Amino acid sequence: MNANPFFGLLAVWIGWAGGFLLLYALQATGCRAGWDVPMIGPLSMLRLLLVATTAAIVLGLVRLSRKATPNGPESPLARISALANGAAILATLCFAGVLWLGLCG
Amino acid sequence: MTPAPRNTALRLHRELTAIWGTPPGWGRLQAVNHTVIGKRFMLTALVFFAIGGVLAMLIRTQLATTTSAFLDAAAYAQVFTMHGVVMMFLFAIPFFEGLAMYLLPKMLGSRDLAFPRMSAYGYWCYLFGGTFLVGALVAGVAPDGGWFMYTPLSSATYTPGINADVWLLGITFVEISALSAAIEILVSVLKLRAPGMSLTRMPIFAWYMLIVAGMMLIGFPPLILGSILLEAERAFGLPFFDPARGGDPLLWQHLFWLFGHPEVYIIFLPAAGALSTIIPTLARRPLEGYEIVVAAVIAIAFLSFGLWVHHMYTVGIPHVALSFFSAASGLVAIPTGVQIFAWLATLAHGRPRLSVPMLHVFGFLFVFVLGGLTGVMLAMVPFDWQAHDTHFVVAHLHYVLVGGFIFPMLAAAYYWLPHIFGRRSVQHLSHAAFWMIFIGFNLTFFAMHLTGLRGMPRRISTYPPEAGWETLNFVSSMGGFIMTTGFALVALDLLLLALFGKPFRRNPWQAGTLEWAMPTPPPAYAFASLPEVSTRADRIDPDRLAPTLAAGKGYLGAARHGWMEVLGVDMVTGRPEQVVVLPKRSYLPLVTALATGSFFALLLIKLYWIAPLALLAVAALFLLWTRDCGLTSDLAGLPVGHGPDLPHHYQSERPPSYWAMIFTLTADATLYASLLFGALFLWLSAPNWPPGGIDIPFEVFTCAAVALALAVVAATLGPAPPTDRGRVTKRLYLAALAYGVALIVLVVFLVRLSGDASRHAAIASIFAVKCYAVVHIAVGLLLTLFCTWRVRAGYVAAGRDLDLRLARQWHLFTLVAGLAALAFPLVLKLLTGGAG
Numbered sequence: 001m002n003a004n005p006f007f008g009l010l011a012v013w014i015g016w017a018g019g020f021l022l023l024y025a026l027q028a029t030g031c032r033a034g035w036d037v038p039m040i041g042p043l044s045m046l047r048l049l050l051v052a053t054t055a056a057i058v059l060g061l062v063r064l065s066r067k068a069t070p071n072g073p074e075s076p077l078a079r080i081s082a083l084a085n086g087a088a089i090l091a092t093l094c095f096a097g098v099l100w101l102g103l104c105g
Numbered sequence: 106m107t108p109a110p111r112n113t114a115l116r117l118h119r120e121l122t123a124i125w126g127t128p129p130g131w132g133r134l135q136a137v138n139h140t141v142i143g144k145r146f147m148l149t150a151l152v153f154f155a156i157g158g159v160l161a162m163l164i165r166t167q168l169a170t171t172t173s174a175f176l177d178a179a180a181y182a183q184v185f186t187m188h189g190v191v192m193m194f195l196f197a198i199p200f201f202e203g204l205a206m207y208l209l210p211k212m213l214g215s216r217d218l219a220f221p222r223m224s225a226y227g228y229w230c231y232l233f234g235g236t237f238l239v240g241a242l243v244a245g246v247a248p249d250g251g252w253f254m255y256t257p258l259s260s261a262t263y264t265p266g267i268n269a270d271v272w273l274l275g276i277t278f279v280e281i282s283a284l285s286a287a288i289e290i291l292v293s294v295l296k297l298r299a300p301g302m303s304l305t306r307m308p309i310f311a312w313y314m315l316i317v318a319g320m321m322l323i324g325f326p327p328l329i330l331g332s333i334l335l336e337a338e339r340a341f342g343l344p345f346f347d348p349a350r351g352g353d354p355l356l357w358q359h360l361f362w363l364f365g366h367p368e369v370y371i372i373f374l375p376a377a378g379a380l381s382t383i384i385p386t387l388a389r390r391p392l393e394g395y396e397i398v399v400a401a402v403i404a405i406a407f408l409s410f411g412l413w414v415h416h417m418y419t420v421g422i423p424h425v426a427l428s429f430f431s432a433a434s435g436l437v438a439i440p441t442g443v444q445i446f447a448w449l450a451t452l453a454h455g456r457p458r459l460s461v462p463m464l465h466v467f468g469f470l471f472v473f474v475l476g477g478l479t480g481v482m483l484a485m486v487p488f489d490w491q492a493h494d495t496h497f498v499v500a501h502l503h504y505v506l507v508g509g510f511i512f513p514m515l516a517a518a519y520y521w522l523p524h525i526f527g528r529r530s531v532q533h534l535s536h537a538a539f540w541m542i543f544i545g546f547n548l549t550f551f552a553m554h555l556t557g558l559r560g561m562p563r564r565i566s567t568y569p570p571e572a573g574w575e576t577l578n579f580v581s582s583m584g585g586f587i588m589t590t591g592f593a594l595v596a597l598d599l600l601l602l603a604l605f606g607k608p609f610r611r612n613p614w615q616a617g618t619l620e621w622a623m624p625t626p627p628p629a630y631a632f633a634s635l636p637e638v639s640t641r642a643d644r645i646d647p648d649r650l651a652p653t654l655a656a657g658k659g660y661l662g663a664a665r666h667g668w669m670e671v672l673g674v675d676m677v678t679g680r681p682e683q684v685v686v687l688p689k690r691s692y693l694p695l696v697t698a699l700a701t702g703s704f705f706a707l708l709l710i711k712l713y714w715i716a717p718l719a720l721l722a723v724a725a726l727f728l729l730w731t732r733d734c735g736l737t738s739d740l741a742g743l744p745v746g747h748g749p750d751l752p753h754h755y756q757s758e759r760p761p762s763y764w765a766m767i768f769t770l771t772a773d774a775t776l777y778a779s780l781l782f783g784a785l786f787l788w789l790s791a792p793n794w795p796p797g798g799i800d801i802p803f804e805v806f807t808c809a810a811v812a813l814a815l816a817v818v819a820a821t822l823g824p825a826p827p828t829d830r831g832r833v834t835k836r837l838y839l840a841a842l843a844y845g846v847a848l849i850v851l852v853v854f855l856v857r858l859s860g861d862a863s864r865h866a867a868i869a870s871i872f873a874v875k876c877y878a879v880v881h882i883a884v885g886l887l888l889t890l891f892c893t894w895r896v897r898a899g900y901v902a903a904g905r906d907l908d909l910r911l912a913r914q915w916h917l918f919t920l921v922a923g924l925a926a927l928a929f930p931l932v933l934k935l936l937t938g939g940a941g
Contacts, residue, residue: 005677006295006304013407020411020429025782027426032789050425076305076396077677083400091408091436097428104423 146203214299
């Protein structure tokens with residue numbers, strides 16, 4: 001990340017995009033494989049997987065964000081990185097539907 | 106300020122013009138200069154805009170009354186399809202590509218783009234591809250399935266003629282120019298800037314174009330892949346979209362909208378970049394929130410790739426998946442709003458001049474904000490279910506695109522035409538033209554919201570009197586004609602500006618950006634010497650800087666060896682690190698584009714066995730491009746006028762071509778990933794899986810032989826420096842042999858598989874993945890043979906191994922892609938439980 005600040009600028013958003021695709025693929029695969037049927041406590045296995053994956057994505061992005069701007073926002077590029085990375089973490093709100101919406105219908 | 110020594114400036118001007126200029130007459134066909142190519146792009150795009158506008162008038166004439174017999178349904182289908190195709194693919198993107206080509210080197214303090222011949226090649230592909238599409242309209246065989254060409258309507262069963270082929274082949278041809286422009290812009294912005302211009306000192310327009318070029322690099326490959334797969338289905342029966350044979354029409358929608366939604370932002374963001382440049386100048390105040398605007402544009406770029414399914418809300422996708430796309434669609438309004446508030450704040454804190462460009466800025470703000478609001482409405486799933494495929498959507502998309510593109514384009518035209526022509530508008534017609542467009546536009550499209558809410562569907566050629574839509578449609582049509590008259594006035598106004606406008610000395614808007622620190626119209630070399638930038642590049646003083654640069658007192662302020670020289674800098678800090686010597690003007694881009702066009706034409710007329718010959722011709726012509734590139738002996742450091750001597754780019758570690766190869770492979774990898782995920786999508790979602798009675802082919806011998814051959818390539822072409830020419834040549838021969846073996850084994854496999862590929866999408870997917878591997882291995886073989894020639898011809902030595910390093914990137918990618926292709930049938934076999 002320190003080697004080229006330009007890539008640090010984009011890293012968290014790239015992680016967000018990867019997380020987006022991962023969740024969409026997991027949901028589709030889970031529905032085809034019938035993972036929405038078996039229950040683990042009050043939650044279906046698929047919902048549990050999706051919630052756990054979402055949590056992992058958010059935590060991963062927060063960690064990545066800290067690595068991407070390790071010394072704080074002292075330069076213009078670091079400030080832009082901090083803003084972009086913060087926006088990417090906020091954009092994980094897109095995944096909130098895994099908590100309550102219908103998974104396969 | 107001491108006046109520049111006039112005779113020195115004049116001598117330098119003559120010397121540089123001889124090097125950078127374009128000769129008259131037939132010599133114009135050799136042009137590679139960014140100023141010439143940029144202007145050609147913009148002018149051609151405006152011609153296509155006029156064609157698209159005429160088609161729009163035909164649509165509005167047809168819909169003005171309920172009983173119109175103006176166009177029959179078949180002709181109407183071609184007209185509305187081509188209106189969308191022309192406006193989206195032949196006008197909007199190419200216009201801003203042209204503007205970016207024209208402006209970026211000048212704004213960045215460079216003399217040209219990184220790959221001038223590629224710019225010229227892209228232009229010719231665009232011109233020929235566009236002519237191909239419009240010619241089909243004249244011949245009555247234009248695409249007629251809507252600009253997004255949904256399957257199964259566009260499949261051979263329901264569109265048996267060549268109409269859909271024209272779209273698939275024509276658009277793919279045109280998109281070569283978009284991809285080449287994307288790579289060109291990325292490398293140029295990152296590497297060819299004025300010394301001292303760090304990333305955060307770049308003019309804001311360069312940030313926008315950098316991000317847009319990245320979006321184009323990722324956004325276009327899924328469309329190109331979709332076009333190839335659909336053409337393969339239509340031509341050879343490979344059933345990627347046929348549900349009866351394991352395909353799925355929704356795969357087309359996914360691939361198309363993976364491109365199609367970012368496309369909206371690819372169109373809007375360059376326009377926003379122009380606004381972010383124009384508004385501060387006209388408000389006489391730097392852009393408020395430069396840093397937050399850059400972060401917002403990055404956010405828009407990524408979010409725009411998370412919206413594609415919002416065009417598919419009604420196809421039956423589960424709620425949770427819809428929520429991802431709906432939320433992303435709503436969220437994208439926030440960074441868009443950040444930009445709008447930054448512009449409003451700049452205007453509020455400044456002292457705006459109410460000039461003609463500013464009039465169009467206000468037009469933009471009004472129209473685009475309304476379009477954005479209806480966009481948020483449509484992003485909400487329940488509302489979209491009601492309004493989907495109605496005229497409400499047509500109204501929304503025109504508010505967004507005309508607001509987000511046409512008004513900014515007109516603002517940009519009035520702002521930068523003085524730069525292009527060296528004359529200012531006399532403004533007799535400008536105000537009347539603006540008001541006719543503004544009023545005409547709102548009459549046309551506001552009424553469409555209402556017809557849409559009353560249930561009028563898109564794409565219908567007639568409607569019954571009892572529907573109650575006639576009055577609103579009549580208002581729309583009258584508005585359309587008023588708007589068209591406004592555009593005709595703009596065309597006349599701009600013509601008058603070019604012919605009779607008032608000449609000016611320099612920098613008529615008192616701008617703070619570098620493009621005004623040169624004579625206008627600009628000379629071919631842009632800057633006689635390159636500036637050093639020590640502040641943000643929208644806060645400089647062009648009037649003070651220009652005479653110094655003209656006198657050759659900046660960097661590279663002298664002609665040397667007849668070379669077209671620019672400076673290559675560190676992409677983050679802007680520290681000078683190499684002298685980039687650009688290739689000279691040539692007919693080769695034109696001839697190569699003609700050969701490329703012949704390939705697509707042969708496919709259209711179904712001469713499939715001759716088409717590979719055209720491809721070979723294209724490859725041979727591209728190799729000819731390299732004749733005058735490279736060095737056959739080591740060069741000492743080159744003086745650049747200030748600071749230490751710098752190496753020739755061919756002897757530097759990371760020249761522009763190094764980055765171009767990385768970006769090319771990024772686009773290539775996106776296409777491959779789309780192909781693999783497309784196949785997995787079919788496994789997940791398509792009916793008739795697993796393929797009953799068909800065995801998934803997985804041959805151990807083929808896999809082992811190809812894997813071994815690729816391993817030999819990897820081992821022989823590793824990163825060892827070329828110290829011994831004889832040894833390097835031997836390694837290259839061995840690698841070529843290994844590539845040849847892999848190619849033969851895979852081609853034999855494909856020939857044996859070809860009979861089954863039309864039986865089921867699973868086999869077709871394997872066929873497509875293996876074809877991808879074959880193409881990469883063939884190119885790898887070609888590059889290996891090319892490198893062998895370059896080594897033998899003396900272009901490669903210990904400090905001059907760029908050819909080998911570029912080829913090595915390709916070999917590495919081919920190794921990874923090839924191994925994935927080999928494993929793919931096994932993965933599919935496991936997923937389908939063996940099938941058969």
